[in-house]
Amino acid sequence: MKALHEMGVAELAQAIADKKTSSAEATQHLLARAKQHQALGAYLSFNEDASLAQARAADERLAAGERTPLLGVPIAHKDIFVTRDFPSTAGSKMLEGYQSPFDATVVTKLAQAGAVSLRQLNCDEFAMGGSNQNSAYGLAHNPWDTTRVPGGSSGGTAVAVAARLLPAATGTDTGGSIRQPASFCGVTGIKPTYGRCSRYGMVAFASSLDQAGAMARSAADCATLLTAMAGPDIDRDSTSLDHPAEDYGRLLGRPREGATAAQPLKGLRIGLPKEFFGEGVAADVLAPVRAALTEYEKLGATLVEVSLPRTELAIPVYYIIAPAEASSNLSRFDGVKFGHRAAKYDDLLDMYKKSRSEAFGPEVQRRIIIGTYVLSHGYYDAYYLKAQQIRRLIAQDFQQAFMQCDLIAGPAAPTVAWAIGEKADDPVANYLADIFTLPGSLAGLPGMSVPAGFGAGGLPVGLQLMGNYLKEAELLQAAHAFQQATDWHTRAPAGF
């Protein structure tokens, strides 16, 4: 039997069900491994007693004859999902030691499915960032080259899955925070259609964009997690989609209608937005992406050129809308009901200001300032409203493109992972790096990053796949077919 940490979700669940190991043993093994690699900065904290209690409960459910695809499998949550009785920080000093009185819906659903939680994973503060350098609790390191960033904001998630500390974990994606770190760390990640997963208990950043998703070492394992996480949460999340829960893995390994086993994707039209293949993409990213597309042709797919003409505009549009919503969401942190309160202040107003200025990091403050400005009297129409109008045009561009294709493909990010410290004090450079993930986020479309090879320095490159609304199963089918024909997703960084 291979080492427990080398197993994916399906393998580990099978080994546990076959009594080759137990959930408690797997949990202990992965806790020990996480501590052995603590220098990677993937985790913010542990609670071994709680994790082992969950594992023993899963073993009891197994002993009683219960079987689910996640029963007993250790996972962990990005520290954006609040959980009862353990600290939930959102990577911010503002929430240091915060004890949530309730569990996020996603946490509850995965626990019901039998997954064991190894606690919280590092992330950029309030999920704002693309390098994990904005976490108030330290850097996370890319296991492919520990001098490089893992991407963000779900940096800890990507590191943990890539370094074989976990078979899978949750993340959130507001403007690319699952797809970009998945690309940088060579793991598979999916962000479903906006509203598929409940936002209840996800610390809010930009409510019209925030969406939970999963990372794992295969599309099949992502499907398993997503199936357990997603589903309507009508009473608790006002933007939860009112569509029944689905088995997102139902099309895996099945040829498309009219296709063959040798060419399972025959008839699939993959749209390549010409704006995703221009000068802005590094050559070492473009080569593996092109090679992956050639592989898709071998699997029967046809490639068609499409256009998303407002791709560049997605940057200002997103960085108006997301900070506007963030400034509103983060106004709840006033040092009264929860969160940090300054030790010294003159009066109530001074207490608000000092508490917030002490506890929010620089990027969060920057976004609050941008958001406050674009929503302020006299500027709302010129910035916020204008951005929301262009947002509709961007979403319509996708619908135009989907008239010519079934899926859209391109790079997930214009470069491989950059060096720690690079771009650290240059917010605009960071914003520009999000160019290929922002359009799909603004449109609320499902998207994935699938390992597609390596660029300069042996750093992973992800192929981004985007589908139309509610087409997660088709996306996962296409990603799975690629992973049946290639082995990029199985590669592990040296030493892990």
Added chain:
Amino acid sequence: MSLTLQDIGRIANLARLELDAEHSERMLAQLNGFFDIVERMNAVDTTGVEPLAHPTAVMEDVALRLRPDVVSEPNAREANQKSAPAVERGLFLVPKVIE
């Protein structure tokens, strides 16, 4: 259009943030760099375009749901106040507001 230090001070006050001189200077430079990109939005003709607040409204009609106005949660005051900075007898404490 360029922001000034005065603008930064005004916005920071609205946002209930306190920026010292050094932070204000840096924020000003970064924001002006950012708004250079934002100005590109002006070139887009959005006459008659309905703003998109809810992304999946492109796919289907989205109406904000209302739920019945009934008590759905048990009283969990202690749990809810566990992380409050200052609480006394179930009340949140704040500095004196009215003399």
